[in-house]
Amino acid sequence: xxxxxxxxxxxxxxxxxxxxxxxxxxxxxxxxxxxxxxxxxxxxxxxxxxxxxxxxxxxxx
Amino acid sequence: xxxxxxxxxxxxxxxxxxxxxxxxxxxxxxxxxxxxxxxxxxxxxxxxxxxxxxxxxxxxx
Amino acid sequence: xxxxxxxxxxxxxxxxxxxxxxxxxxxxxxxxxxxxxxxxxxxxxxxxxxxxxxxxxxxxx
Amino acid sequence: xxxxxxxxxxxxxxxxxxxxxxxxxxxxxxxxxxxxxxxxxxxxxxxxxxxxxxxxxxxxx
Amino acid sequence: xxxxxxxxxxxxxxxxxxxxxxxxxxxxxxxxxxxxxxxxxxxxxxxxxxxxxxxxxxxxx
Amino acid sequence: xxxxxxxxxxxxxxxxxxxxxxxxxxxxxxxxxxxxxxxxxxxxxxxxxxxxxxxxxxxxx
Numbered sequence: 001x002x003x004x005x006x007x008x009x010x011x012x013x014x015x016x017x018x019x020x021x022x023x024x025x026x027x028x029x030x031x032x033x034x035x036x037x038x039x040x041x042x043x044x045x046x047x048x049x050x051x052x053x054x055x056x057x058x059x060x061x
Numbered sequence: 062x063x064x065x066x067x068x069x070x071x072x073x074x075x076x077x078x079x080x081x082x083x084x085x086x087x088x089x090x091x092x093x094x095x096x097x098x099x100x101x102x103x104x105x106x107x108x109x110x111x112x113x114x115x116x117x118x119x120x121x122x
Numbered sequence: 123x124x125x126x127x128x129x130x131x132x133x134x135x136x137x138x139x140x141x142x143x144x145x146x147x148x149x150x151x152x153x154x155x156x157x158x159x160x161x162x163x164x165x166x167x168x169x170x171x172x173x174x175x176x177x178x179x180x181x182x183x
Numbered sequence: 184x185x186x187x188x189x190x191x192x193x194x195x196x197x198x199x200x201x202x203x204x205x206x207x208x209x210x211x212x213x214x215x216x217x218x219x220x221x222x223x224x225x226x227x228x229x230x231x232x233x234x235x236x237x238x239x240x241x242x243x244x
Numbered sequence: 245x246x247x248x249x250x251x252x253x254x255x256x257x258x259x260x261x262x263x264x265x266x267x268x269x270x271x272x273x274x275x276x277x278x279x280x281x282x283x284x285x286x287x288x289x290x291x292x293x294x295x296x297x298x299x300x301x302x303x304x305x
Numbered sequence: 306x307x308x309x310x311x312x313x314x315x316x317x318x319x320x321x322x323x324x325x326x327x328x329x330x331x332x333x334x335x336x337x338x339x340x341x342x343x344x345x346x347x348x349x350x351x352x353x354x355x356x357x358x359x360x361x362x363x364x365x366x
Contacts, residue, residue: 001314001356001363003125003162004113007225009306012337014110014118019336021113027328031321032313040125040162041113042068049197051306052187052204052224057197058306062131062173062180062284064247065235069154070123075232075240077153082235084149092141093134101247101284102235103190112123119123126357129286136354136362143357163357164312171258174265174285179258184253184295184302186308186345192245195276202275210267214260215252223308223345234245241245251347293319296309296326296346301319 002028007044009051009058017043063089068105070112070119078104124150129166131173131180139165185211190227192234192241200226246272251288253295253302261287307333312349314356314363322348 004024012020025039048059065085073081086100109120126146134142147161170181187207195203208222231242248268256264269283292303309329317325330344353364 001162001358003164003312005310005312007308007310008337008339016336017110017113018118018121020332021118022116023332023336024329025113025116027325027332031324031328032317034313037115039113039115040123042107042125043111043113044107045111046225046227049200050226050228052200052208052222052226053306054220054222055205055208057201057204060201062129062175062286064129064284064286066127066129068125068127069156073154078232078235079240079243080153081149082240083238084153085146086235086238088142088145088149092138092145093130095130098237100235100237101245103229103247104233104235105229106233114123139354139357140362140365143362144360147357147360159359161357161359164351165355165357166351167355168286168288171261172287172289174261174269174283174287176281176283177266177269179262179265182262184297184345186251186347188249188251190247190249191276191278199275203271206271206275207268210264210271214263214267215256217252223306225308236245290347290349293322294348294350296322296330296344296348298342298344299327299330301323301326304323 002032002034002039004041005044006041007046009046009048011045012043063093063095063100065102066105067102068107070107070109072106124154124156124161126163127166128163129168131168131170133167185215185217185222187224188227189224190229192229192231194228195226246276246278246283248285249288250285251290253290253292255289307337307339307344309346310349311346312351314351314353316350
């Protein structure tokens, strides 16, 4: 039952999402010995304005 | 202080959200013995493209 | 693909966890029309000292 | 590596986000003794319809 | 209904948790104009071994 | 600023955590074009009793 939540600044193309899901799942199968059909991924694309780092919004850096 | 985060593929109607919040809260009151006014629910509706399962995006399955 | 994360102050017995998982899943099947085998629940029991409410720790209230 | 996720009902202005990120980061530096450049904040603005409290949607209260 | 989840490497004293909850709540009251009694904070102290940064575990850096 | 939260049933060895953090970060660098030093990973190992799937606790399946 691995559940992986990726939260990322900006947007991803559909092809990027496909590759990320495939690679994260493959890592879980090979390294954590989990069946692929147990691996759930949820992707949250968030604007840079909604991230802070070092006390500033990400789009100010 | 139960905090319940529901993340779901696709969209829910307002009526579905009302029933889900009512039922989750009722479960917390009856089973976990928490006062209803402590129960917070946050619902995240997410497109199928943002979910992976078994190495594929959910809308490919 | 509903993923439900319950975060709760204090501890639950195994029987309480079983009932909560059964009821949350049943709510998803009846109200959100999701197959039961898609519903994932993750329960986080957290000590009252790790919760704040109204500016105080929960165990001070 | 403090990661702070603020989930809030309604919307915040850009100026509010800047101040929140600045203050949360400052709290981490002063109280938790973490370097500012380790502090990550992610803000989720969510409509009132997606929150439940006491068994009702937030916009019914 | 602000819900704030702080995830931090290492441990905090009870006094640190009290101050963090008080300050985060105060920020929400002053900047986001939310009543203090709506502000929920959940603190997750996690060992450095459970954090990655830049491709390494935090305790290798 | 990718933040990746892996929640997994059971325990991982330190070596497994190292490899998972290294591979997730590498995926972010190659596919999402993010600098490695922006990638934060948080791993939550959770007992099977704290997971539900299909209406049952994971350790009943």
